[in-house]
Every structure is written in structure tokens, then in C-alpha cells.
Amino acid sequence: AQTVTQSQPEMSVQEAETVTLSCTYDTSENNYYLFWYKQPPSRQMILVIRQEAYKQQNATENRFSVNFQKAAKSFSLKISDSQLGDTAMYFCACASGGGADGLTFGKGTHLIIQP
């Protein structure tokens, strides 16, 4: 079993600012994957970024990057040059064991980008 915790229910920043969303997880597996998903008001869940636990290098996708601290079981998401379209719920998720148990999600962080 694994757990994912997001301690920030809501965050608000100004457009063009940088924001970091926090996530901690717990798993007994050695082989696991971590993800950040974005869910805008349309409710479509969109994969933002993924990180394989065995890779030490932090993943980066354009304005999105992660800070993966394996020993601390921390997986934060940094959004640079935030845009109005980044306003959404952001979910941290973990998958392991071949993925048969599906993704375990955190409760989410509601990110609001103010103009």
C-alpha cells in the first residue's frame, strides 16, 4: 500500500510568478513512479510530468519541473512563469507494483493564478 499527501489545499500566485506545490509519499516498493496531474475546471485529467524513482535526475517539461528527494520521500512541482491557464487542481500520484493497483492520488492542491 502507498500513501500520497498534499498539505496545501489551495495556493494563489500572480501571473508570471514561480510557484512550488508540495507532495510527500510513502511506499514500501523499490520500483515506483511519481506523477503530477492537472485537472482544470473542464475536469479532464492531464499528465503534467512523471519521475521514475530509480532516476536521480529531476524531470523537466518546459515550465514544469520537479524536485525529487527520494530519501525524504518528497516530490514537489515547480511551475515557472505561471500563466492564467495553469489555474487548476493539481494532483500528485504514485504507482508501483506493475501498476495493477492503479494510481494512488493525493487530495490535490487548488492553484489559482491571479492576473
Added chain:
Amino acid sequence: KAGVTQTPRYLIKTRGQQVTLSCSPISGHRSVSWYQQTPGQGLQFLFEYFSETQRNKGNFPGRFSGRQFSNSRSEMNVSTLELGDSALYLCASRPGTASYEQYFGPGTRLTVT
């Protein structure tokens, strides 16, 4: 490539009825998972299907069931609906069991009255 599609997008049912939701995965994807999203419980894993076989099921009662067809399309069924079954039901697909990231459909909003 077309994304994951789900039908219907919205559904209103009465307590005690049953409902069937449909999901078509991304072409070439053989694994389909279902999730329930509610404000109180968040996102919860229902079950996953791969090659027409259920690989695992989350902590849900037997009223929740599913199946997968040979073309990888999947359906989930909820019998004897309860008010608490009102939720957004999300379907996700992935290429196979070696790939962990899942791609989600737009969801089906089920309201039970």
C-alpha cells in the same frame, strides 16, 4: 491519436437503478483503469483491466463491476445505485503493464437522486 473517450458524459439515475458506463482507450492501449472522484474521498481506484482480465480491484463493494472487450474497450456497471455513488467516474488507459503513466478520459458525471 485520439484520446480516451467516455460515454455518456452526464447521467442522472434514481436510487436502486443500475448504470453502465463506457470507455474507449487510446488506440493501441491495452490496459484500462477506472477511478471514482468525489469531493469527500478524492480520487479512488476502482479496478484495472488488461487483456480482458481484471488485474485488481479497489476497496469497493460488489455492486461495482466491470469488463473489457477484445478491442480493449471497457465498461463499468454499478447496480442498486445509492446516493453516495454520485461522482465523476474517470477512465484511464495505458499501453500495457510495463508503462505506468495513465491517460485519462473526460469522465462521466453520475448523479443519483
